[in-house]
Amino acid sequence: MTEAAAAEPDHLAAIRTSYDTVAADYVRTVVPPTGMDSLSQAMLAAFADLVREPGPGSGSGSGSGRRPAPVADLGCGPGRITAHLAALGVPAFGVDVSGEMVELARRAYPQLRFQRGDMGALDLPDGALGGILAWYSVHHTPPRLLPALFGEFHRVLAPGGHLLLGGHVGDEHLRPTTAYGHPVSYTSHLVPADHLIDLLGRAGFTVTARLELPRPVRPDRPDRGCISLLAHT
Numbered sequence: 235m236t237e238a239a240a241a242e243p244d245h246l247a248a249i250r251t252s253y254d255t256v257a258a259d260y261v262r263t264v265v266p267p268t269g270m271d272s273l274s275q276a277m278l279a280a281f282a283d284l285v286r287e288p289g290p291g292s293g294s295g296s297g298s299g300r301r302p303a304p305v306a307d308l309g310c311g312p313g314r315i316t317a318h319l320a321a322l323g324v325p326a327f328g329v330d331v332s333g334e335m336v337e338l339a340r341r342a343y344p345q346l347r348f349q350r351g352d353m354g355a356l357d358l359p360d361g362a363l364g365g366i367l368a369w370y371s372v373h374h375t376p377p378r379l380l381p382a383l384f385g386e387f388h389r390v391l392a393p394g395g396h397l398l399l400g401g402h403v404g405d406e407h408l409r410p411t412t413a414y415g416h417p418v419s420y421t422s423h424l425v426p427a428d429h430l431i432d433l434l435g436r437a438g439f440t441v442t443a444r445l446e447l448p449r450p451v452r453p454d455r456p457d458r459g460c461i462s463l464l465a466h467t
């Protein structure tokens with residue numbers, strides 16, 4: 235076992251091994267961005283508009299020579315949303331803890347950059363990014379670690395940088411034994427939308443838009459749904 239593997243927290247090892255196992259079938263099962271509901275697509279499009287603007291973190295120079303700062307798709311999975319953002323003109327790259335996911339992304343989109351990494355400990359200097367997309371990727375992080383996770387997002391965003399956070403909300407901890415036809419060992423921690431917004435505020439974000447999509451998949455759990463939140467530093 236390497237030193238890095240020895241230091242890997244249990245929850246991260248569970249995420250990594252589970253998504254390594256399901257990666258190929260994840261791509262076959264989950265709808266691509268163009269198949270998403272139109273409101274989620276609209277949130278992605280609004281985010282793309284915001285981060286395409288050359289912002290304060292976009293480097294030196296002035297006028298038309300300034301380029302938008304890079305945008306990280308954190309927990310990018312097979313890279314389809316990274317590629318969707320790139321097609322919208324966003325200088326996007328992907329980060330994922332699952333090596334299999336990163337390999338799939340690199341093969342599908344060789345023109346884009348994908349790297350292995352933990353979104354909670356990014357190998358990036360302070361203020362390096364113009365935007366962060368975290369799309370259905372923070373719910374495996376134990377709630378006690380969310381303040382540090384959002385603090386890390388805030389650290390790597392330039393002042394005025396944008397965050398789009400999409401994901402499941404609710405009030406329960408789900409421990410599925412299988413997903414996408416394979417055994418998995420991660421936990422999905424659903425926390426209430428208001429709690430997420432409160433944590434983002436404490437980390438220094440201002441939430442500017444909130445889209446809630448109640449999903450009628452579990453009529454017995456009306457509190458369970460999906461949310462996307464636009465915020466800036």
Ligand SMILES: C[S@@+](CC[C@H](N)C(=O)[O-])C[C@H]1O[C@@H](n2cnc3c(N)ncnc32)[C@H](O)[C@@H]1O
Pocket residue numbers: 246249250253308309310311312313314315329330331332335351352353354368369370371372374375
């Ligand atoms: C449900 S998938 C979503 C993938 C992609 N965002 C999409 O919407 O297609 C969740 C992804 O987040 C990644 N992930 C979860 N926690 C992570 C962490 N702490 N650091 C990096 N990646 C993480 C998983 O490996 C997995 O690929």
